[in-house]
Amino acid sequence: xxxxxxxxxxxxxxxxxxxxxxxxxxxxxxxxxxxxxxxxxxxxxxxxxxxxxxxxxxxxxxxxxxxxxxxxxxxxxxxxxxxxxxxxxxxxxxxxxxxxxxxxxxxxxxxxxxxxxxxxxxxxxxxxxxxxxxxxxxxxxxxxxxxxxxxxxxxxxxxxxxxxxxxxxxxxxxxxxxxxxxxxxxxxxxxxxxxxxxxxxxxxxxxxxxxxxxxxxxxxxxxxxxxxxxxxxxxxxxxxxxxxxxxxxxxxxxxxxxxxxxxxxxxxxxxxxxxxxxxxxxxxxxxxxxxxxxxxxxxxxxxxxxxxxxxxxxxxxxxxxxxxxxxxxxxxxxxxxxxxxxxxxxxxxxxxxxxxxxxxxxxxxxxxxxxxxxxxxxxxxxxxxxxxxxxxxxxxxxxxxxxxxxxxxxxxxxxxxxxxxxxxxxxxxxxxxxxxxxxxxxxxxxxxxxxxxxxxxxxxxxxxxxxxxxxxxxxxxxxxxxxxxxxxxxxxxxxxxxxxxxxxxxxxxxxxxxxxxxxxxxxxxxxxxxxxxxxxxxxxxxxxxxxxxxxx
Amino acid sequence: xxxxxxxxxxxxxxxxxxxxxxxxxxxxxxxxxxxxxxxxxxxxxxxxxxxxxxxxxxxxxxxxxxxxxxxxxxxxxxxxxxxxxxxxxxxxxxxxxxxxxxxxxxxxxxxxxxxxxxxxxxxxxxxxxxxxxxxxxxxxxxxxxxxxxxxxxxxxxxxxxxxxxxxxxxxxxxxxxxxxxxxxxxxxxxxxxxxxxxxxxxxxxxxxxxxxxxxxxxxxxxxxxxxxxxxxxxxxxxxxxxxxxxxxxxxxxxxxxxxxxxxxxxxxxxxxxxxxxxxxxxxxxxxxxxxxxxxxxxxxxxxxxxxxxxxxxxxxxxxxxxxxxxxxxxxxxxxxxxxxxxxxxxxxxxxxxxx
Numbered sequence: 001x002x003x004x005x006x007x008x009x010x011x012x013x014x015x016x017x018x019x020x021x022x023x024x025x026x027x028x029x030x031x032x033x034x035x036x037x038x039x040x041x042x043x044x045x046x047x048x049x050x051x052x053x054x055x056x057x058x059x060x061x062x063x064x065x066x067x068x069x070x071x072x073x074x075x076x077x078x079x080x081x082x083x084x085x086x087x088x089x090x091x092x093x094x095x096x097x098x099x100x101x102x103x104x105x106x107x108x109x110x111x112x113x114x115x116x117x118x119x120x121x122x123x124x125x126x127x128x129x130x131x132x133x134x135x136x137x138x139x140x141x142x143x144x145x146x147x148x149x150x151x152x153x154x155x156x157x158x159x160x161x162x163x164x165x166x167x168x169x170x171x172x173x174x175x176x177x178x179x180x181x182x183x184x185x186x187x188x189x190x191x192x193x194x195x196x197x198x199x200x201x202x203x204x205x206x207x208x209x210x211x212x213x214x215x216x217x218x219x220x221x222x223x224x225x226x227x228x229x230x231x232x233x234x235x236x237x238x239x240x241x242x243x244x245x246x247x248x249x250x251x252x253x254x255x256x257x258x259x260x261x262x263x264x265x266x267x268x269x270x271x272x273x274x275x276x277x278x279x280x281x282x283x284x285x286x287x288x289x290x291x292x293x294x295x296x297x298x299x300x301x302x303x304x305x306x307x308x309x310x311x312x313x314x315x316x317x318x319x320x321x322x323x324x325x326x327x328x329x330x331x332x333x334x335x336x337x338x339x340x341x342x343x344x345x346x347x348x349x350x351x352x353x354x355x356x357x358x359x360x361x362x363x364x365x366x367x368x369x370x371x372x373x374x375x376x377x378x379x380x381x382x383x384x385x386x387x388x389x390x391x392x393x394x395x396x397x398x399x400x401x402x403x404x405x406x407x408x409x410x411x412x413x414x415x416x417x418x419x420x421x422x423x424x425x426x427x428x429x430x431x432x433x434x435x436x437x438x439x440x441x442x443x444x445x446x447x448x449x450x451x452x453x454x455x456x457x458x459x460x461x462x463x464x465x466x467x468x469x470x471x472x473x474x475x476x477x478x479x480x481x482x483x484x485x486x487x488x489x490x491x492x493x494x495x496x497x498x499x500x501x502x503x504x505x506x507x508x509x510x511x512x513x514x515x516x517x518x519x520x521x522x523x524x525x526x527x528x529x530x531x532x533x534x535x536x537x538x539x540x541x542x543x544x545x546x547x548x549x550x551x552x
Numbered sequence: 553x554x555x556x557x558x559x560x561x562x563x564x565x566x567x568x569x570x571x572x573x574x575x576x577x578x579x580x581x582x583x584x585x586x587x588x589x590x591x592x593x594x595x596x597x598x599x600x601x602x603x604x605x606x607x608x609x610x611x612x613x614x615x616x617x618x619x620x621x622x623x624x625x626x627x628x629x630x631x632x633x634x635x636x637x638x639x640x641x642x643x644x645x646x647x648x649x650x651x652x653x654x655x656x657x658x659x660x661x662x663x664x665x666x667x668x669x670x671x672x673x674x675x676x677x678x679x680x681x682x683x684x685x686x687x688x689x690x691x692x693x694x695x696x697x698x699x700x701x702x703x704x705x706x707x708x709x710x711x712x713x714x715x716x717x718x719x720x721x722x723x724x725x726x727x728x729x730x731x732x733x734x735x736x737x738x739x740x741x742x743x744x745x746x747x748x749x750x751x752x753x754x755x756x757x758x759x760x761x762x763x764x765x766x767x768x769x770x771x772x773x774x775x776x777x778x779x780x781x782x783x784x785x786x787x788x789x790x791x792x793x794x795x796x797x798x799x800x801x802x803x804x805x806x807x808x809x810x811x812x813x814x815x816x817x818x819x820x821x822x823x824x825x826x827x828x829x830x831x832x833x834x835x836x837x838x839x840x841x842x843x844x845x846x847x848x849x850x851x852x853x854x855x856x857x858x859x860x861x862x863x864x865x866x867x868x869x870x871x872x873x874x875x876x877x878x879x880x881x882x883x884x885x886x887x888x889x890x891x892x893x894x895x896x897x898x899x900x901x902x903x904x905x906x907x
Binding site for chain 1: 632641
């Protein structure tokens with residue numbers, strides 16, 4: 001019975017550690033919002049009294065809802081096109097179209113700024129073409145936020161719908177046709193209803209991501225505030241208790257979302273693979289569809305092309321021309337030649353690497369302990385531990401990054417070792433810790449998924465052949481999990497590398513990451529340098545995503 | 553009655569794989585035709601070509617004199633029952649059945665007419681009052697009948713069934729088969745159905761089309777297929793049989809043995825190597841030594857009620873299966889096998905591999 005006791009110890013230890021990292025800061029935030037140690041509802045009352053708070057909460061909600069509608073309007077038709085039609089370049093474009101999801105949000109935002117902003121390429125082109133004396137539009141407020149959201153989040157609908165369509169039994173479609181239903185009727189009354197679990201999953205994911213979105217509202221919002229920017233503003237103003245209340249409010253909305261998501265996931269998906277509908281080679285429209293597809297891909301890559309172009313523009317050389325007159329590698333050279341500019345790159349790399357390694361280890365151990373204690377049928381206690389582990393791993397995914405950043409800042413700015421609180425804010429440890437918490441769901445989910453697919457009989461077979469626990473792990477379990485773990489780790493690494501939400505709350509000058517440096521370069525009008533950082537981040541992220549991330 | 557549905561030289565390739573090689577087949581109005589063959593024989597492809605889910609590389613599908621080859625499935629007015637039924641899981645049984653009645657705008661059916669038709673077809677399928685049941689709550693047999701009702705509701709010209717009974721457990725299959733036949737007969741609809749089970753094909757089909765490797769081997773009534781197989785494949789595939797290598801001498805010259813009466817399944821040259829396909833019913837045991845007897849040992853006896861199948865290993869001709877009274881022999885007995893008078897006359901086909 002010793003191995004089982006070892007497992008229980010491991011599981012128990014992990015629950016404590018993960019609670020300290022994930023749950024404890026949230027609890028402390030809630031207590032501070034209540035004004036601990038003298039409990040009062042005054043801060044909540046203050047929150048409720050201010051119209052600005054309600055406006056921000058309402059803004060968060062409606063922005064998220066409209067984002068869902070826009071993303072669906074782009075992503076679903078795109079998925080049908082790529083899953084059901086056959087045209088030259090379909091495969092390559094299909095991957096390219098999913099790429100925006102892998103790019104750091106802040107980079108997407110500044111790329112949009114450089115393309116459609118007041119002095120961006122598109123605005124300049126329109127201004128020059130129409131001989132206007134000022135830019136034709138301003139990229140700001142809710143419209144700008146929604147534009148960026150739709151651009152980066154349609155991918156959820158696209159990927160989910162494609163997966164759903166691929167799994168859908170073709171016989172349903174054929175049955176509808178044999179009963180006389182045309183293409184539109186089949187889509188509306190058969191295909192879409194059958195896809196509804198997938199679509200509601202994508203809708204909730206988009207909603208949650210939009211709710212947590214920080215970069216776009218921060219850069220484009222101006223006086224238009226959503227909850228995430230409101231929290232950071234309150235914190236910067238020193239209104240700590242109010243920030244805590246706001247955080248609790250946002251967390252509550254996030255948890256409601258997670259609850260809904262779990263319910264839709266629990267609902268069984270109808271329609272399994274039996275036959276797969278043959279792709280229609282679009283005989284007449286084949287060429288037109290291919291052209292449209294390539295144009296679309298170009299449109300999607302345009303922001304990043306702008307970013308790339310701007311990264312070659314030396315400072316103060318581009319004034320009124322439609323296209324920059326001078327291009328060189330000076331900005332890139334300065335990133336590596338000037339220690340002050342190299343610093344953020346080194347910071348981001350080591351902090352993301354450390355966070356990813358720790359998240360990989362913790363995520364795997366938690367998943368292993370949870371799944372093994374469930375499969376050993378160690379009664380209700382094993383089940384409860386397993387559920388606790390799964391919830392602790394999933395929670396940071398459901399809660400906006402701002403919530404965790406504020407919670408970590410609250411929990412670890414006090415030195416009280418007796419209640420497991422230490423001063424970490426201001427040290428080099430706090431940012432990797434923040435990234436680690438944000439990465440746990442990515443590595444953890446990958447491990448859970450991989451282990452669930454692993455037949456327990458494989459490990460039992462290894463044991464019956466005399467392999468001890470360590471050998472079973474290295475020779476049987478880990479080789480099977482390698483693709484899943486790599487995918488999870490690469491997503492964790494690229495999301496930590498490009499993080500902006502957590503960083504802006506927790507960074508110090510000496511630990512500033514790339515995203516913070518991009519922002520300060522923008523403030524100093526160092527557009528070329530900001531763009532060069534952006535290109536660097538994009539290249540690293542895209543490489544990681546295309547190499548390992550696509551299986552996640 | 554003249555032909556109602558005609559498949560003309562249908563040809564379909566999937567890459568290098570030829571799924572249908574010049575398949576031609578006709579069905580009279582109200583006739584039930586079974587497409588029978590082993591898996592991979594192309595029977596499902598022929599059905600899907602007929603339905604319009606696949607487009608033939610060449611050949612035509614003609615119904616009532618109208619060429620529908622280029623018509624998409626939704627405009628053919630063919631009803632289809634799918635192997636796993638493909639009942640829409642987000643609709644009730646009634647909504648499923650009504651789907652084809654309201655599929656096209658301007659069908660001109662009023663709501664009450666649709667409701668009445670749904671009730672009528674469900675009643676035909678023996679499911680009166682099942683309109684509001686969720687299809688996921690129905691048993692396998694009930695789902696099968698809803699699928700049939702749904703296919704029949706819009707009064708299609710042709711009914712297509714893809715392995716309609718394969719999803720049911722054996723006990724239910726026989727009962728459902730009889731009900732299915734009765735329902736189809738009552739409507740009198742021309743029907744094409746796919747099966748890999750000979751018993752199903754023989755019971756449901758007026759005629760049976762045997763397919764092998766994309767080729768139509770023979771079309772005929774069960775009796776014709778059983779008693780007058782036209783190809784070696786049909787002779788072996790239909791019913792039970794033993795294959796013995798022989799030489800054709802206006803009879804089957806067994807190796808180191810006698811000549812047994814047999815007829816040519818295909819034209820044979822005198823003295824050429826051939827295969828004798830002989831059914832267990834065409835053989836019997838004899839107690840007395842005879843010139844035309846083959847000697848062997850019973851290696852297996854399978855009891856089947858009034859008779860039993862005996863597998864006999866002969867020195868001269870390999871293994872033969874013999875149908876005889878259960879007590880005719882025991883395992884390990886030495887026996888003498890001879891042709892049975894009055895049994896189906898064995899057929900001889902050119903040796904496979906030889907021309």
